[in-house]
Amino acid sequence: MNNLRYDIVIIGGGIAGLTAGLYASRAGMDTLLLEGVNLGGQAIVTDLIENFPGFPDGISGIELITRLREQAVKFGLKIESEKADKIIAEENKSKNVRAGDKDIECLGIILAVGAKPMRLGVEGEERLIGRGVSYCATCDGPMYKNKEVVVVGGGDTAVEEALFLDRMCKKIYLVHRKESLRAAKVLQDRMFKSQKIEFLASTVVSEIKGDTRVEEVVLKSLKNGKISSIKTEGIFIFVGTKPDTDFLKGAVDMDQTGYIITNDEMETSAKGIYACGDARKKLFRQLVTAAGEGATAAYACTHYVLSLKGYVYK
Amino acid sequence: MNNLRYDIVIIGGGIAGLTAGLYASRAGMDTLLLEGVNLGGQAIVTDLIENFPGFPDGISGIELITRLREQAVKFGLKIESEKADKIIAEENKSKNVRAGDKDIECLGIILAVGAKPMRLGVEGEERLIGRGVSYCATCDGPMYKNKEVVVVGGGDTAVEEALFLDRMCKKIYLVHRKESLRAAKVLQDRMFKSQKIEFLASTVVSEIKGDTRVEEVVLKSLKNGKISSIKTEGIFIFVGTKPDTDFLKGAVDMDQTGYIITNDEMETSAKGIYACGDARKKLFRQLVTAAGEGATAAYACTHYVLSLKGYVYK
Secondary structure (H helix, E strand, O other), X not given: OEEEEEEEEEXXXXXXXXXXXXXXXXXXXXXXXXXXXXXXXXXXXXXXEOOOOOOOOOEOHHHHHHHHHHHHHHOOOEEEOOOOOEEEOOOOOOEEEEEOOEEEEXXXXXXXXXXXXXXXXXXXXXXXXXXXXXXXXXXXXHHHOOOEEEEEOOOHHHHHHHHHHHOOOOEEEEEOOOOOOOOOHHHHHHHHHOOOEEEEOOEEEEEEEOOOOOOEEEEEEOOOOOEEEEEOOEEEEOOOEEEXXXXXXXXXXXXXXXXXXXXXXXXXXXXXXXXXXXXXXXXXXXXXXXXXXXXXXXXXXXXXHHHHOOOOOO | OEEEEEEEEXXXXXXXXXXXHHHHHHOOOOEEXXXXXXXOHHHHHOOOEOOXXXXXXXXXXXXXXXXXXXXHHXXXXXXXXXXXXXXXXXXXXXXXXXXXXXXXXXXXXXXXXXXXXXXXXXXXXXXXXXXXXXXXXXXXXXXXXXXXXXXXXXXXXXXXXXXXXXOOOOEEEEEOXXXXXXXXXXXXXXXXXXXXXXXXXXXXXEEEEOOXXXXXXXXXXXXXXXEEEEEOOEEXXXXXXXXXXXXXXXXXXXXXXXXXXXXXOOEOOOOOEEEOHHHEOOOOOOHHHHHHHHHHHHHXXXXXXXXXXXXXXX
């Protein structure tokens, strides 16, 4: 075991965690960020971010994360690639974070663990992940150049990703269980202008077929129960996200889906543990809201740590 | 009277208002932003912003605001320079915003009115504003090149502004009523390294003297009551901010200082009216938190407007 000591440990290296890291380090806290395996969080799978303030021409998720990482490291943030396995936070002064072979002692913890794509839960889906079943058009889209693909979902992400695929694929079927989309109007307008995207409303995927790779997607109409199918090598699924919080069960209060409950100062039910970003129970999951919460969590956690040290900050 | 109709009117053109404008416009809302006289809000007086995510080399307030303005306008945001004088929001569907000779009807309102520097309240202060008394080092600092100046305050802003003046002034006296500063450690470290900044702890300004311009600042020690004075042409005051919410009295609930009370979905006490940014009662006032709240306010307000229109958004 490697024993380490920090003021603050941040779990998660997406925009919430990195912004928290920037703020905590700049405030003089000795801070370690455990990035985990999902480097950069959900931002990294976004090809062009149009609505992060300050980038009128848009910015790619990878570039935004790279710039923010550089900015946080500049102020002293330490980053390790380990994934946190467990946190032990008893009612005393110090807490422990276990990550691989590391046992890290700290005074405050910031949870910025993000959320992961949800599954459709149909036959063939799990078996064919990475072999035609994808949750990231930016990552896998280019493999389907001039081919026909299926996109599932009706929110901003589904339509954004369909529009991304529009640039390279021959044809995109957008399958949504409801009659109308819930994506922003500007996205819908763009989508309906596309010659390549066909919207299949009130339709669900009932099975994904294929031997070693996706070959066919079976659809069912919710209007008349009719079964149809599309021959395709690729299906992209965007039906929501689930927070990566299983390892936190019992440590902090969550809702039924696993989203962490905080007050508006980002405090969880456990003293000294804060949460921010997509894993938090809240109204609106965006990069800029994650960033704002990261800053607030770092501020609140810094005050908590300084008060433990007997330092009067205010 | 010019009668205008919009879906959403945003009051205030700082980072909160502009981010709300970006999000509301991108969501297809016909949105007008009333910028008022304080173009760009408090961001504009900041010379170098180090902690806005995505800018590892820092960015000036003016540049950030300019870029964000361009980004919001790109998605259709309309901006007018008028200052809102009054809002009339009765328990019916539409609301009215009065601004100069304009009477604007709308369905939703987003308050992003920001906050203004607070006064010390000492003799000579009001009389000599703009004639040696300043609340913005970035704006007025260069006029005191190679001169001695006084800075008042102990928070991040006071120390940041003292460090800004350090680059051009001969000597800076930092006057703070408490024994220690509450600014972030990284800022304090830099300040104490400076050869030019002298920290006068437990000291208050008791009077600002001068005929047509500042000539002398009178100080009083809170330790022993001793009176001293500094011959100076410039005094920069950073002792907090007060929200610009006087015109909203009776329209939405506020705390004693005038900060607008919202829930975590940015809803005020009045249905259809949302608030974000520095004018909101909250823990941490930063550009990135203002931006995050602007996005959330726009999202919540968009849903409200669409529900009034009988549009099912979800």
